[in-house]
Amino acid sequence: MRIAFSKMHGLGNDFVVLDAREHPLPPLTGDVVAALADRHTGIGCDQLVLIEPSKVADWRMRIFNSDGGEVEACGNATRAVGLLIGGEVSLETLGGTITARPDPKGIAVDMGEPRFGWDEIPLAYAMDTLRMPVGWPLDEQELSQPVAVNVGNPHAVFFVDDAYAIPLADIGPVIETDPIFPERVNVNIAAVTARDAITLRVWERGAGITRACGTGACATAVAAMRRGLVDREVTVNLPGGPLVIAWGPDNRITMTGPASVSYTGSFDWGDYA
Incomplete structure (x- = not known):
């Protein structure tokens, strides 16, 4: 056949x-x-x-x-x-x-409306999803306080100074499978470079590092907007190229690329x- x-x-x-x-x-x-x-x-x-x-x-x-x-x-x-x-x-x-x-x-x-409730991500127990009080050791520092967002699938977004300085291939699978994420999680490493621009790398659960992740771009943009780091429309620059993400007043996310x-x-x- x-x-x-x-x-x-x-x-x-x-x-x-x-x-x-x-x-x-x-x-x-x-x-x-x-x-x-x-x-x-x-x-x-x-x-x-x-x-x-x-x-x-x-x-x-x-x-x-x-x-x-x-x-x-x-x-x-x-x-x-x-x-x-x-x-x-x-x-x-x-x-x-x-x-x-x-x-x-x-x-x-x-892409619909993002969800932020700890049980909507889901997380293993109740906590603040805007600054999760958790961290993972990384060389001499700690990757900590991610934003948790569900945009149809679960994401943890970490904001750092340089997205390419983080050994994502090493830390990605550790965070993906942490028991705090009962359905595993996509790991986003992001650096805000302007009010309308973010650099992003993503470890996708079940797939590893990919050149682009649409839901990751949406989750990261919304996370940055919630923290007041960027405006309501932003270009997310991934290794494969840019995506434009807008979070409208109707609470819905539009992704264009x-x-x-x-x-x-x-x-x-x-x-x-």
Whole structure:
């Protein structure tokens, strides 16, 4: 059974997109996802995205990290799916229904309202989410007092002087799997460079360091806005390129940036199942 796919990316955060809107696919297990995502023996991607029919939106979008685990939301993947489908489209996700539409700067995505309650992140117990009273040792210093934000999936945002001076590959998995985050967490290392600019690196739970993370950009921008560090519209500069994040008076986040099709192809399902 041959399955068509589209290889897409948003600022280098890359996806294998499977379109099951008209023809259902066999059950998509974590092992199949991990095999397809393997960059040496599979197609290779940060996330696998499945588009299916929905009863509550135009279409349903399911997102799987490269380790096979399903996650609630992915901003870059939403832009990719928006580009693939075309026009304005509503998408059901595990993190809620979101919309995507064409924009002169690429694809604009309404990411919904951020959540800040400790039980909405979720955290293991009640605490201040604007300045979490926790820290992790890092060489001769401590990475501490992150902002916790849920934008469809959980994020911890740390503000530092130099985002590239932090050994993210070492500290990222430690924080991701800390028991204080019962559903694990995405780790954001950010440096505010102007009232309208942030430099950001992200360790994504289940995927590791990626060139861009849409929900991470949203979470970091909102975290900086809550602390009064930036204005209500900001450019978040990731290794893969910039995303524009606006937090409107209606409490909804809009993320705008590019998405691209790298190539299309097909594979034999039996080679990965």
